[in-house]
Amino acid sequence: MDTDLLSIEDLSVVIRRPGREVAALSGVTLRVGRGEVVGLVGESGGGKSMVARSIVGLLPGGSLASGAVRFEGDDVLRMDDDALRRHRGHGAAICFQNPRGALSPTRTVGRQLTDRLTTHQRLTGAEARKAAEEQFATVGIRSPRRRLDAYPHELSGGMAQRVMISLATGCAPGLLIADEPTTGLDVTLTREILRRFRLAADTDGRGVLLISHDLASIAGVCDRVVVLYAGTVVESGPAARVLGRPAHPYTRALLRSVPDVDGRAVVATPGAMPLLKAAPRDCPFAPRCAHATAACTSERPPVSWVPGAAGDWTLACFHPRTDELAREEPAAESSGRGGAAKEPVLEVDDAHVVYRSRFGTGGHAALRGVSLRVAAGETLGVVGESGCGKSTLAKLLLGLVPAARGDVRVAGSRMSALRGRELRRLRTRVQMVFQDPIGSLSPRRTVADAIAEPLRALGLSAARRAERVEALADRLKLDRSMLARHPHELSGGQAQRVCIARALAGEPDVLVFDEPTSALDVTVQAQILEVIADVVRDPARGSVFISHDLATVRGFADRVIVLYLGRIVEEGPVEEVFGNPRHPYTRALLSSAPSLGDGFSGPKITLTEDLDDTEAAGPGCPLAARCPFADDRCRTEEQELRPYGNTRAACRRVPEIPDLLKGSDIRV
Amino acid sequence: MLQLGGGVALLLATGCAAGSKPQGANAPSGTAPAAASSLRIAVSSYLSSWDQDFVGFDLTALMLYKNVYPYLIDYGVTDVNGAQILDTTNITPTFAESFTPSADQKVWTLKLRKGVKFASGNELKAADVKWSKDRAFAAQANVAGVYRVIGLTEPDQVKVVDDYTVEFTQAFPSALTPQIQAISLYVFDSVEARKHATDADPWAKEWFAKNPPTGGYFNVEKATQGQEIVLAANTGYPGPDPAKTPTIRISVVPAASNQRLQLQNGDIDIALGVSKRDVADLKKAPGVKVVSAPSNQQVTLQMSVTTAPFDDVNVRKALAYAVPYEQIIANIYGGDARPAKSPVPLDMPGYDERGYPYTYDLDKAKAALAAAGKPSVSSELVFEADNEEQQQLAVLVQSEARKAGIELTLAPLDPATLAERRQKRSVPLQITSGQLWVNDVEYMLATSLVKGANLNYSNYSNPEIEKIYEESHTTVDAAARGELWTKVQEILAADVPWVVVCQPNFNLPVRENVAGWVQPMDGLARLRFLG
């Protein structure tokens, strides 16, 4: 009989630390065959990374492991050091999450690769270097020879991820493990990177274990999917089935929580994943499960076949759902539409922001002539890839960076005109919800303190502050007991609620959300999005919602602007922009946006090249270098926003594009 | 406490010394001549400069000067109960042939020895003497100061008669002339010097600061800044008792305990910088002997009679009664000191204990204080920060004086500050230790007890003393002088400007093979006798 490449049998891991004990994995069983791509999905804390570490024998100090991790038959948990060293890399190799951090900063990436090659493929220095060059080429790094001598910090995120992959494959492993390989990467890159893994499996017959919280993006590449919850496997089976018609309530909840570019509404599931101290005696999902019965809370559901399903589709649930996953249609409501009629609370006119380098000349322009207006009750979505100036725009709106040209008007008064007290006053009219909720709370201040901050500035008495704080806490469904806690005691979701409460405290005219959910887990994200949707509905207030994830924006924005390299390339009503994008860049974004549903319906296009080393400045359309439709005029002429229908786009060829798109997708 | 070594031991080394160690260590010795080819001597600090006229008053320097400059006349040696001691009353020509006064004692004629040569080969001639003295006057520093005492103030009082004869014409005759000249008649190689003189620097001080003088009993063979000086006997010296040891190696070892160790290990032969405490032990150490002899070094507490609280004679008396003399001698000097019963040092002609009542007696101290009408007084007690001996003394005096109702706050001062304070005459109470280079009461008065005398830190002035001082200039008869000195001591006993603590003996730990040590009354070793 042929042994699976990897087969994990009833693996349980308990981590003992002075003071606390965590059951990271409880009876996990899964297998990966040669040439197979298996997706390991679930939210953080589910034990995904622990599985990965156990496979390469890197369990953290103080952990007790039982069960077996069989790789080509022999048990990794019980290997001696030599065997382990041989197994590591050569047997199974990990691509680490956050490649930038996982590459040694003081060694050229070339050396790091050749290290692997010489160790595992017995190559001499010279051969190794040649091989390394080829490796780089195969993972899609342009001018690989030059890159060999680059240091990690000189690489863009995408580039670093490619290098990481080449390092892992460079060990020529039987099994390739990718731990969240696409987090922090732009949508256009994500697909590209994932394709690499599929290739690795198809061409050189490796097994691939793809760990991700992002169901939508991996859906396309996986053969099978294993869903982890609180250290247990709740469901596992063919990707198409599990993701298309999940049987386990958790899987379903997971899928429902994922926003999608096709605009269907997100359904949040209350509660959060528990941190188990010992192997569960019940169904760990029961508390959050709508279908939970006494049985669920009294004993642990066994792993069983999904009734009536062919193929190895198993799950651990007493009440498997077999019905179609309900697909709510785009919630028609959202906020007070046509709010645009009302007079604006926030206006930006032709704003330029330039970051100077400390010593002397130059610096780079982060925003180039951005203009926008937000009316009371209106929500403006801002999308774009990393480095497009999203965050700078946010800073500008809050007056944290000065505009080199143009200016910002809040509730009618110009920020640049004010100083000292008045400026501080005006600032309180614009409030921001930050990307990293915990990081945006002062570690040494209590929650109550944090929420009260704007009130303090308004000079409210302690008593008045206290009651306002409690009111806000209630509104955001924060348990009052939490008010006394410190940030590090909060979960990401709770922290974000606190931040929103703080933002609301001063009754600002404008709310700015800067990637408010990007740091959160899927189900939590859904909850927070719900809260935000509720908050932005307030007719007295305008909101700006910044995100790299188009799907989340689509949820509740009225209008959208698309940023590219500090410029607005397209602007218009959300349905228009998402339904019928005018600008090639917008189309490309939508095309590559991952989706579990229909995704972007129109003809798709893909842009070439990474963002890195496309020079920002220079005349002509900034996208020209990457745009499939670019011609010489595009490269020379400055593009400004032109109205097309009720959207505006900064592209002169918009009228021709439909013809250019004749036939199906264009890949360049 | 850190020893910097170096310091000032001028005519009366009133402990302006930054490091009193070298001084405390110079001592007479039993003579047992045994020639050694070379000797190794440890000192606490390197000399600051080779130029005696302009800069550098530390004892290492002064000691070296005595041995490398040609001093035309110097003290003779006498044997006091077995110990070889420089005899300040017997001045003998060394590099000179003779030094004789005129009938009226105002004109002194110096006849030079022929054939005395500097290292440069130039012969020592009258011109050199003249140039050297002119330089001294120009320097306006020490020698110029000393000469004032014997009425020499102008360069043209020094005349060249012929190549080998020089005349000194004083403003008035003085009993002190021979002794003053003995410490002032050192000569530079003027021919060599002129080569290095410039308009900016007519006296070639730049050059002399760096280059050792030549022509003395020893020539400096090698000098390593801060570390070591090698002396080689000057074989060309035609006069009496030339240097016995061909080479003497003087190395700088700041840490006292370090010197002690090296002496015990035989890495050095003579340790000029060991602490009092060590001396006691070294007496018992194998291979080491401690040559010791009584000396005229005085340790005193000087009170400013013009500064409160010591402007009241009764307070001064109170302190004089409150000092635990015996305990000091026992604890600090290990019994190796002589109790002094007069401001005039023991062994000085005219010493007389009569009418000196002060002993350790707290009741009398309290009584005296009561007489002053003050139940208690307080003052600062100044001493040298880096002088362990003085520090111990201060601590002891403080604790006893407190019992008598005198509250003393200790103020250890670094050399610069001390010099300034003393010069301002603003120190109410200070410890001084030193010895007279000229063993004579008139000289003592001149330097430290008459109005405006430079070392008169007590700001003491008493018409009678002034009168006696005037008188003494012209009184040459010893008996008559004796009368005066008795008077002086009575007056001082009554006025108590000083509390004389004691007269510690000189102790010098050396290797057993060292012989020929001659106890210098001025505290500056004459290395030529060492064998």
Added chain:
Amino acid sequence: MSETVVVGTARAGRFATVLIVTGSVILAVVALAAVFAPLLTGWGPTEIDPLGTLVPPGPGHPLGTDANGMDVWSRLLHAGRLDLGIAVAGVAVAVVAGTALGLVAGYLGGWVDDVLMRVVDVFQAFPTFILALAVAALVGNGTGNLIAVIAAVNAPAYARLVRAEVRTVRESSFVAASVTSGASTFGVLWRHVLPNSLTPVRVIAPLNAGWAMLTLAGLSFLGLGVTVPAAEWGAMISLGSPDVVAGRWWTSVPPGLVLLICVLGFSLLGEGLQERAEAKRR
């Protein structure tokens, strides 16, 4: 089900506790000894035994007497007051001053930063004992100036430390949040930047107090320390050091050991805190 495999251990942090506890205990003991010194000895710290100097240990003088005839044991105990007092007070002043400087420089940045940091440079480049003598001359003699010296010598380091920390904290989003909530600059500094910039200071301060004691000893050795006959370990050591070569160990070995132990106490404490901080960061 197969047997359990134990992977390594997670002992990290336990040793830190050991260090911290040991250090604290040492310091506590020394401090208590200093406070209750009079109960532990019949002699005053500067009381002179007329019966003699350098008396070997024995009845009456458990550790003998020093060159001044003072009881070593008594001085040993009392010295803790000066040493601990000066070191701790000095470092405290340094921390306050340095932190204030670093805070302002780091947060305001720009020319203020440049100027302040240059000043700090100047001070840091200044040799300790020259500062010591200068301060002594300016502030006047006594423990006050020694505290000033310790402070002057150490403050620059804190200024740098805090500045560096502030520059990172300044960029954090909770500061941005506070600014946008309309808090005044002082408010932001006081309520957010300061409390979050002090971690390294907490760690360094104890170590520093230890070194301060050594500096103090050095100054005493140079004669720039406490004035005689005040009881201070450094002074005792330097007064007694010549005795060692004479085999009279009791005048300087005990203070040497006590100083060592005391400084060690501080070092252990600091090391422990540091280890804990690092463990947290991982």
Added chain:
Amino acid sequence: MRIVRFLVRRLLQLVPVLLGVVVLTFLLVRVLPGDPIRTILGPNATPEDAAAARARYGLDQPIVHQFLDYLGGLVTGDLGTSIQSGTSVGAEIGLRVGPTFELVVLALAVALVVAVLLGVWSARHADRAGDHGVRLLALVGNSMPEFWLGLVLILVGYSVLGWFPAPSGRVDPDANLTPLTGADLLDAALTLNGPAFGSALAHLILPVATLSIVVVAPLLRSVRASALEVLHSEPYVAATAHGLSGRTLLRGYLLRATLARLPSLAALVFGTSIGSTVLVEYVFSWQGFGQWALRGLLYRDYPVVQASVLVIAFCYVVVFLVADVVQAVLDPRVQI
């Protein structure tokens, strides 16, 4: 040529610092009580004599005038004339700096080597007995007053065991070493003077040991800390997870990353030890820079004090500059 631009910029930044030091020192020494002139004239010089001497050293001039003169001198590299010795300060520094530098540099070098070896070893055996032992030892060394340690070493190494030469001087005078730099070991090497080299080395061992024992602890602590950090860092874990051999891991992934943070601390230690060698020099009769500076200070030898502070400050800033460069070389992320 980024490095050159960086150097130039930094050197320019040094100017105000050094200027500050110069001004501060100049004022300080004059604020201090004490009269430099009196210490060279001796007590029985008259006020006139003093005035004359004062004039000789230009101390009678108004202070601004004095300062300008001094600055002018500095610009032309003239550090003035020592009041005590009457010789040029520059020359004296020349004699004194060499020995002290030799001492400090060697001590620091030894300390660094020890710190790196033990630190890395310690980190790799973290939380085992050996690790604890090493750290405790280092701390003990760091808890001793250097002069005290020096005396003990002399007592044992020289007096009791007799392994080392008498602690006076820095080299056997009979080895007739021709001084060039003042750093005897270096001179001996340059002049190929075998015996001198041996003797200089023998003289160096104890003081160097003293100094390095005292300074090793902070270095070791830092090395160990950053080594630990690296060992726990993602890159290192990743490298391990890819099964690289021990040697590659140590050489390529641990060492350089560990050392990256060391230079600035080393510079700090260097700076402080230059200032504090005075004690060690005293105990070992080293007659180096520290002793010279201290004596100048106690005798208020203005030019000497000013010069010595300036030299120390200069070394300090320069060493830091060097440290930054080294750091930039070690850590590619550091932009200079």
